[in-house]
Amino acid sequence: MKKTIPLLIVIVGGFIWVLWAFSPHYYIQEDFYNKFYLPWSYASSPFAMLLGIMSLFMMHTAKIRRKAPKWQFSYFFFAGFVITSVAGFGWGTQKGGPLMWIFENTQMPMSATMFSLLAFYMASAAYKAFRARSPEATVLLVAAVVVMLAQVPIGVKMSKHLPAISQWILDVPNLASKRGIALGVGLGGVATSLKILLGIERSYLGGGD
Amino acid sequence: MSFELMSNLVAVFFTMCIFSFLYKDNPFYQMAEQLLVGISLGYGLVFTYERVFIPYVYQPIVLKHNWVLIFPAILGMLYLFRFSRKLSWLSRYPIAFSMMAVGAGVPMGIHAGILVQMRQAMVPLETTNLVLIFLGTIAVLLYFFFSKAHTGVYGKFVNVGKWYMMIGFGASFGLTVMARISLLIGRIQFLVDVFGFIK
Secondary structure (H helix, E strand, C coil): CCCCHHHHHHHEEEHHHHHHCCCCCCCHHHHHHHHHHHHHHHHHHHHHHHHHHHHHCCCCHHHHHHHHCCCCHEEEEEEEHHHHHHHHHCCCCCCCCCHHHHHHHHHHHHHHHHHHHHHHHHHHHHHHHHHHCCHHHHHHHHHHHHHHHHHCCHHHCCCCCCCHHHHHHHHHHHHHHHHHHHHHHHHHHHHHHHHHCCCCHHHHHEEEC | CCCHHHHHHHHHHHHHHHHHHHHHCCHHHHHHHHHHCCCCCCHCCCCHHHHHHHHHHHHHHCCCHHHHHHHHHHHHHHHHHHHHHCCCCHHHHHHHHHHHHHHHHHHHHHHHHHHHHHHHCCCCCHHHHHHHHHHHHHHHHCCCCCCCCHHHHHHHHHHHHHHHHHHHHHHHHHHHHHHHHHHHEEEEEEEEHHCCCCC
16 A cells, blocks of 8 residues: 555556557547546646645754754745745736746846856866866867857957867767767666666655555 | 836846855855745746646636546645655655656657667768767767776777767867856846946
């Protein structure tokens, strides 16, 4: 009841899904996929969002209760969540409303800035790679520098061949390495899916009884 | 002060709060970080309610009386038992329901991840570049094959795969840096525009 039935659901349902990928039959494509699985998965999915919200709420509440390091900032999490939710539920999601104002003037600039910060950390990572002085690190850095310079006007001014070299790097060695990795990932993904389908891999069920 | 200017100043304030991390970790950054998580979560909740809960749960059950959908709604609620010590096993049911789709992953994974890649790799080797791509793909694949020792001529060939990967990682690194730089330019341009330094 606690582990066997969920396991059976995955195995039996999984094989129906395998059938779905091969068979164009009405029972599989229409009755199983369109009438059963899609509406059922849509109807159960909003509660997964609720699970995430509850998890974050519990984490921040525990942080405040225990007065863990930097606990005061957890109040900002609650403030952001409550204000945004009230704005969305109270005034709707249309453009020009409070929710979109919050999105455009706080969420969007903050997340864009957060990602732009990575430019500095990647530059420092490149510096560390250069200091490693191994032939592999040098090749990596040379390829990176060529690709970067080819995208800015100064690179083209330095050498008119740079865009062509960059394109060759992207089209030939880069493609070969990405294809080799993609094949490995594909084989690994299929092997893992098969392990789950046959009930060998059960870690998704969690620990306990 | 116009509403637009006030809105921009709010965006400037939060942008500066995040940028302040470049100096060191500080209360302004901490505040902005937590606020970002809270706002993103609130935004996600509102849109999940409006775009998923209302059209796929509330309307079919309450307005169209499609009572069968009460079962998946209850199934979804079982997720919340994850927090109960005694009844956490109930949350395995919705997880198992969503894991069913892994069955489709086997044939579709073979198609998209393996067959399509192999088809693209097995073309007539008419040009030098095609030969280089073919050899590189084989060398990269063999680099991850650990059942045979990487020694001798085989080891030297396999090592070529490592060099291919280093060039590939370098290219990916360069492209990612440029994407981040363009974001950074966008943020700085925004700050410059708001403060009216140019125009």
